[in-house]
Amino acid sequence: MQNQHTAPLAKAQLKTFSVRLGKIFSNLSIFTMILCLCGIMSFLSLAFIWIMGIVIIIFTVGTIFVIAPNFFSLLTAVSDFTANVAAFFAQNFYIFAAITLVCAIATLVLLALDKQTRHTGRIVTSSIVIGIALIAIVVFAAVV
Protein backbone atom coordinates (compact mmCIF):
# COMPACT_ATOMS: atom_id res chain seq x y z
CA MET A 1 0.00 0.00 0.00
CA GLN A 2 1.45 3.37 -0.98
CA ASN A 3 -0.50 5.79 1.08
CA GLN A 4 0.75 9.09 2.48
CA HIS A 5 -2.20 9.69 4.78
CA THR A 6 -1.84 7.01 7.39
CA ALA A 7 -1.02 7.62 11.06
CA PRO A 8 -0.46 5.42 14.12
CA LEU A 9 -3.34 5.01 16.59
CA ALA A 10 -1.48 6.57 19.55
CA LYS A 11 -0.93 9.76 17.52
CA ALA A 12 -4.64 9.89 16.64
CA GLN A 13 -5.53 9.54 20.33
CA LEU A 14 -3.10 12.31 21.23
CA LYS A 15 -4.73 14.52 18.60
CA THR A 16 -8.15 13.89 20.14
CA PHE A 17 -6.72 14.83 23.53
CA SER A 18 -5.19 18.02 22.12
CA VAL A 19 -8.63 18.94 20.69
CA ARG A 20 -10.10 18.36 24.15
CA LEU A 21 -7.43 20.60 25.69
CA GLY A 22 -8.18 23.22 23.04
CA LYS A 23 -11.85 23.21 24.04
CA ILE A 24 -10.94 23.52 27.74
CA PHE A 25 -8.65 26.49 26.99
CA SER A 26 -11.41 28.04 24.88
CA ASN A 27 -13.89 27.80 27.80
CA LEU A 28 -11.27 29.18 30.20
CA SER A 29 -10.42 32.11 27.92
CA ILE A 30 -14.10 33.09 27.66
CA PHE A 31 -14.48 32.98 31.46
CA THR A 32 -11.34 35.04 32.13
CA MET A 33 -12.37 37.51 29.42
CA ILE A 34 -15.65 38.02 31.31
CA LEU A 35 -13.58 38.67 34.47
CA CYS A 36 -11.52 41.24 32.51
CA LEU A 37 -14.69 42.96 31.37
CA CYS A 38 -16.03 42.85 34.95
CA GLY A 39 -12.96 44.88 35.94
CA ILE A 40 -13.92 47.64 33.54
CA MET A 41 -17.66 47.30 34.18
CA SER A 42 -17.20 47.57 37.97
CA PHE A 43 -15.67 51.05 37.52
CA LEU A 44 -18.54 52.03 35.24
CA SER A 45 -21.11 50.67 37.70
CA LEU A 46 -19.54 52.74 40.50
CA ALA A 47 -20.03 55.87 38.40
CA PHE A 48 -23.53 54.68 37.41
CA ILE A 49 -24.58 54.25 41.08
CA TRP A 50 -23.57 57.84 41.93
CA ILE A 51 -25.21 59.25 38.79
CA MET A 52 -28.43 57.38 39.61
CA GLY A 53 -28.29 58.68 43.21
CA ILE A 54 -27.90 62.28 42.05
CA VAL A 55 -30.66 61.88 39.43
CA ILE A 56 -33.04 60.52 42.09
CA ILE A 57 -32.24 63.46 44.41
CA ILE A 58 -32.81 66.00 41.58
CA PHE A 59 -36.03 64.39 40.29
CA THR A 60 -37.54 64.11 43.76
CA VAL A 61 -36.35 67.66 44.59
CA GLY A 62 -34.72 66.33 47.74
CA THR A 63 -37.91 64.67 49.05
CA ILE A 64 -36.14 61.30 48.77
CA PHE A 65 -34.49 62.17 52.12
CA VAL A 66 -37.98 62.45 53.67
CA ILE A 67 -39.19 59.20 52.06
CA ALA A 68 -35.96 57.35 52.86
CA PRO A 69 -34.02 59.16 55.60
CA ASN A 70 -31.06 56.77 55.25
CA PHE A 71 -30.85 57.26 51.45
CA PHE A 72 -27.39 58.79 51.53
CA SER A 73 -25.93 56.15 53.84
CA LEU A 74 -27.49 53.46 51.59
CA LEU A 75 -25.90 55.09 48.55
CA THR A 76 -22.47 55.25 50.20
CA ALA A 77 -22.77 51.64 51.43
CA VAL A 78 -23.58 50.39 47.91
CA SER A 79 -20.82 52.49 46.37
CA ASP A 80 -18.32 51.23 49.02
CA PHE A 81 -19.18 47.64 48.17
CA THR A 82 -18.83 48.35 44.43
CA ALA A 83 -15.54 50.15 45.07
CA ASN A 84 -14.21 47.07 46.89
CA VAL A 85 -15.25 44.84 43.97
CA ALA A 86 -13.69 47.30 41.50
CA ALA A 87 -10.46 47.35 43.55
CA PHE A 88 -10.28 43.54 43.47
CA PHE A 89 -10.73 43.46 39.70
CA ALA A 90 -8.28 46.35 39.22
CA GLN A 91 -5.66 44.54 41.29
CA ASN A 92 -5.98 41.32 39.28
CA PHE A 93 -6.88 42.77 35.86
CA TYR A 94 -3.55 42.05 34.18
CA ILE A 95 -3.50 38.48 35.56
CA PHE A 96 -6.96 37.82 34.08
CA ALA A 97 -5.96 39.49 30.80
CA ALA A 98 -2.76 37.42 30.57
CA ILE A 99 -4.65 34.16 31.25
CA THR A 100 -7.23 35.15 28.62
CA LEU A 101 -4.56 35.81 25.98
CA VAL A 102 -2.55 32.66 26.76
CA CYS A 103 -5.66 30.42 26.78
CA ALA A 104 -7.06 31.94 23.57
CA ILE A 105 -3.72 31.57 21.75
CA ALA A 106 -3.38 27.97 23.02
CA THR A 107 -6.93 27.29 21.73
CA LEU A 108 -6.04 28.67 18.29
CA VAL A 109 -2.89 26.55 18.07
CA LEU A 110 -4.43 23.31 19.35
CA LEU A 111 -7.61 23.51 17.28
CA ALA A 112 -5.86 24.68 14.13
CA LEU A 113 -3.62 21.60 14.31
CA ASP A 114 -6.66 19.31 13.97
CA LYS A 115 -6.76 18.49 10.27
CA GLN A 116 -9.72 16.11 10.45
CA THR A 117 -12.40 18.49 11.73
CA ARG A 118 -12.66 22.25 11.33
CA HIS A 119 -13.39 24.04 14.57
CA THR A 120 -14.48 27.27 12.89
CA GLY A 121 -16.78 28.41 15.72
CA ARG A 122 -14.22 28.05 18.49
CA ILE A 123 -11.37 29.48 16.38
CA VAL A 124 -13.45 32.56 15.48
CA THR A 125 -14.55 32.95 19.13
CA SER A 126 -10.93 32.73 20.33
CA SER A 127 -9.85 35.33 17.78
CA ILE A 128 -12.62 37.66 19.02
CA VAL A 129 -11.58 36.96 22.64
CA ILE A 130 -7.97 37.94 21.82
CA GLY A 131 -9.23 41.17 20.20
CA ILE A 132 -11.48 42.04 23.16
CA ALA A 133 -8.69 41.25 25.68
CA LEU A 134 -6.23 43.50 23.85
CA ILE A 135 -8.78 46.35 23.67
CA ALA A 136 -9.57 45.84 27.38
CA ILE A 137 -5.87 46.09 28.25
CA VAL A 138 -5.52 49.33 26.25
CA VAL A 139 -8.70 50.82 27.83
CA PHE A 140 -7.68 49.75 31.34
CA ALA A 141 -4.13 51.10 30.94
CA ALA A 142 -5.56 54.42 29.70
CA VAL A 143 -8.22 54.75 32.46
CA VAL A 144 -6.39 53.41 35.55
Place this chain on the structure above:
Amino acid sequence: MKTLNLKLTGLSAKVRPIIKVDGEILQAKKNDFGSFEASLQTEKTAVEIEIARENELLAKFWWLYALISFLVSIFGIFEPPYDRKCIVIDYKTVVQLGEGNSELTIKFNNLSSSGRACEIETSCQIEEVANEYRVDKKAKTRWRIILAVKILFWIAAAILIGILISKKA
Protein backbone atom coordinates in the same frame (compact mmCIF):
# COMPACT_ATOMS: atom_id res chain seq x y z
CA MET B 1 -2.14 1.72 -9.19
CA LYS B 2 -5.72 1.56 -7.90
CA THR B 3 -7.43 4.44 -6.15
CA LEU B 4 -10.29 4.10 -3.70
CA ASN B 5 -12.26 7.25 -2.87
CA LEU B 6 -14.04 6.81 0.42
CA LYS B 7 -16.92 8.98 1.59
CA LEU B 8 -18.67 8.78 4.96
CA THR B 9 -22.03 10.54 5.20
CA GLY B 10 -24.77 10.86 7.82
CA LEU B 11 -22.44 11.04 10.82
CA SER B 12 -23.47 13.41 13.57
CA ALA B 13 -21.15 16.33 14.41
CA LYS B 14 -19.98 14.62 17.62
CA VAL B 15 -18.72 11.53 15.84
CA ARG B 16 -15.09 11.43 14.75
CA PRO B 17 -14.55 8.28 12.74
CA ILE B 18 -11.36 6.21 12.65
CA ILE B 19 -10.87 4.56 9.26
CA LYS B 20 -8.45 1.67 9.16
CA VAL B 21 -7.33 0.16 5.89
CA ASP B 22 -5.56 -3.18 6.36
CA GLY B 23 -4.90 -2.19 9.97
CA GLU B 24 -3.42 1.24 9.19
CA ILE B 25 -5.27 4.44 10.01
CA LEU B 26 -6.38 6.41 6.98
CA GLN B 27 -6.79 10.11 7.66
CA ALA B 28 -10.13 11.48 6.56
CA LYS B 29 -11.03 15.12 6.15
CA LYS B 30 -14.42 16.69 6.88
CA ASN B 31 -15.89 18.58 3.92
CA ASP B 32 -18.23 21.60 3.97
CA PHE B 33 -21.30 19.36 4.04
CA GLY B 34 -20.21 17.46 7.17
CA SER B 35 -19.14 14.30 5.33
CA PHE B 36 -15.73 12.72 5.76
CA GLU B 37 -13.62 12.05 2.68
CA ALA B 38 -10.47 10.01 2.26
CA SER B 39 -8.51 8.68 -0.66
CA LEU B 40 -6.37 5.57 -0.80
CA GLN B 41 -3.87 4.41 -3.39
CA THR B 42 -2.82 0.80 -3.45
CA GLU B 43 -1.52 -1.99 -5.68
CA LYS B 44 -3.66 -4.59 -3.92
CA THR B 45 -6.76 -6.11 -5.50
CA ALA B 46 -8.64 -6.18 -2.18
CA VAL B 47 -8.45 -4.12 0.99
CA GLU B 48 -9.99 -4.58 4.41
CA ILE B 49 -11.74 -1.43 5.60
CA GLU B 50 -12.59 -1.00 9.26
CA ILE B 51 -14.50 1.97 10.62
CA ALA B 52 -14.65 2.72 14.31
CA ARG B 53 -15.79 5.67 16.34
CA GLU B 54 -13.12 7.60 18.12
CA ASN B 55 -13.73 7.44 21.86
CA GLU B 56 -11.40 9.23 24.25
CA LEU B 57 -12.14 6.67 26.95
CA LEU B 58 -10.75 3.85 24.82
CA ALA B 59 -7.32 5.47 24.47
CA LYS B 60 -4.28 3.73 25.95
CA PHE B 61 -3.56 6.52 28.44
CA TRP B 62 -7.20 7.46 29.05
CA TRP B 63 -6.62 7.89 32.81
CA LEU B 64 -3.69 10.26 32.22
CA TYR B 65 -5.65 12.30 29.66
CA ALA B 66 -8.64 12.42 32.02
CA LEU B 67 -6.45 13.50 34.94
CA ILE B 68 -4.72 16.28 32.95
CA SER B 69 -8.10 17.46 31.57
CA PHE B 70 -9.54 17.50 35.10
CA LEU B 71 -6.67 19.57 36.49
CA VAL B 72 -6.33 21.98 33.55
CA SER B 73 -10.08 22.62 33.47
CA ILE B 74 -9.95 23.73 37.14
CA PHE B 75 -11.28 20.47 38.58
CA GLY B 76 -13.62 19.73 35.72
CA ILE B 77 -15.49 23.07 35.73
CA PHE B 78 -14.48 24.03 32.17
CA GLU B 79 -14.23 20.52 30.81
CA PRO B 80 -16.40 19.40 27.90
CA PRO B 81 -18.29 16.27 29.00
CA TYR B 82 -17.24 12.80 27.88
CA ASP B 83 -19.61 10.86 25.66
CA ARG B 84 -22.12 9.40 28.10
CA LYS B 85 -23.68 6.81 25.82
CA CYS B 86 -20.35 5.24 24.77
CA ILE B 87 -21.80 4.02 21.47
CA VAL B 88 -19.19 2.64 19.10
CA ILE B 89 -19.31 1.80 15.42
CA ASP B 90 -18.29 -1.70 14.51
CA TYR B 91 -17.90 -1.83 10.74
CA LYS B 92 -15.60 -4.10 8.78
CA THR B 93 -15.68 -4.97 5.11
CA VAL B 94 -13.43 -6.39 2.42
CA VAL B 95 -13.56 -4.38 -0.81
CA GLN B 96 -12.48 -5.85 -4.14
CA LEU B 97 -10.88 -2.99 -6.04
CA GLY B 98 -11.42 -2.43 -9.74
CA GLU B 99 -8.89 -0.92 -12.12
CA GLY B 100 -8.44 2.87 -11.87
CA ASN B 101 -10.70 4.83 -9.54
CA SER B 102 -13.26 3.16 -7.28
CA GLU B 103 -15.89 4.96 -5.23
CA LEU B 104 -17.21 3.78 -1.89
CA THR B 105 -19.90 5.78 -0.10
CA ILE B 106 -20.91 4.73 3.39
CA LYS B 107 -24.18 6.20 4.63
CA PHE B 108 -24.51 6.01 8.38
CA ASN B 109 -27.82 5.46 10.15
CA ASN B 110 -28.86 7.48 13.19
CA LEU B 111 -26.69 6.75 16.22
CA SER B 112 -28.33 4.15 18.46
CA SER B 113 -27.22 1.67 21.11
CA SER B 114 -27.83 -1.27 18.76
CA GLY B 115 -28.71 -2.03 15.16
CA ARG B 116 -27.18 -1.71 11.73
CA ALA B 117 -24.60 1.07 11.53
CA CYS B 118 -24.53 1.93 7.82
CA GLU B 119 -25.51 1.20 4.23
CA ILE B 120 -23.01 1.00 1.36
CA GLU B 121 -23.10 2.49 -2.11
CA THR B 122 -20.42 1.22 -4.46
CA SER B 123 -19.77 -0.45 -7.78
CA CYS B 124 -17.06 -2.63 -6.17
CA GLN B 125 -17.67 -6.09 -4.82
CA ILE B 126 -17.81 -6.07 -1.03
CA GLU B 127 -17.87 -8.70 1.65
CA GLU B 128 -19.31 -7.35 4.88
CA VAL B 129 -17.76 -8.78 8.06
CA ALA B 130 -19.38 -6.55 10.71
CA ASN B 131 -21.90 -3.72 10.61
CA GLU B 132 -23.41 -2.62 13.89
CA TYR B 133 -23.74 0.04 16.54
CA ARG B 134 -23.08 -1.15 20.06
CA VAL B 135 -22.42 0.19 23.55
CA ASP B 136 -18.78 -0.33 24.53
CA LYS B 137 -18.75 -1.78 28.04
CA LYS B 138 -15.10 -0.85 28.65
CA ALA B 139 -15.72 2.81 27.78
CA LYS B 140 -18.92 2.83 29.86
CA THR B 141 -17.04 1.45 32.88
CA ARG B 142 -14.31 4.08 32.47
CA TRP B 143 -16.95 6.82 32.13
CA ARG B 144 -18.47 5.62 35.43
CA ILE B 145 -15.03 5.59 37.09
CA ILE B 146 -14.37 9.20 36.00
CA LEU B 147 -17.82 10.27 37.23
CA ALA B 148 -17.31 8.53 40.59
CA VAL B 149 -13.85 10.09 41.06
CA LYS B 150 -15.23 13.55 40.24
CA ILE B 151 -18.14 13.17 42.68
CA LEU B 152 -15.78 11.91 45.41
CA PHE B 153 -13.41 14.82 44.74
CA TRP B 154 -16.21 17.38 44.99
CA ILE B 155 -17.55 15.84 48.21
CA ALA B 156 -14.01 15.86 49.69
CA ALA B 157 -13.51 19.48 48.55
CA ALA B 158 -16.85 20.53 50.11
CA ILE B 159 -15.93 18.83 53.42
CA LEU B 160 -12.46 20.45 53.38
CA ILE B 161 -13.90 23.92 52.70
CA GLY B 162 -16.46 23.36 55.47
CA ILE B 163 -13.72 22.40 57.95
CA LEU B 164 -11.58 25.41 56.97
CA ILE B 165 -14.52 27.83 57.33
CA SER B 166 -15.53 26.36 60.72
CA LYS B 167 -11.93 26.64 61.97
CA LYS B 168 -11.72 30.30 60.94
CA ALA B 169 -15.09 31.17 62.50
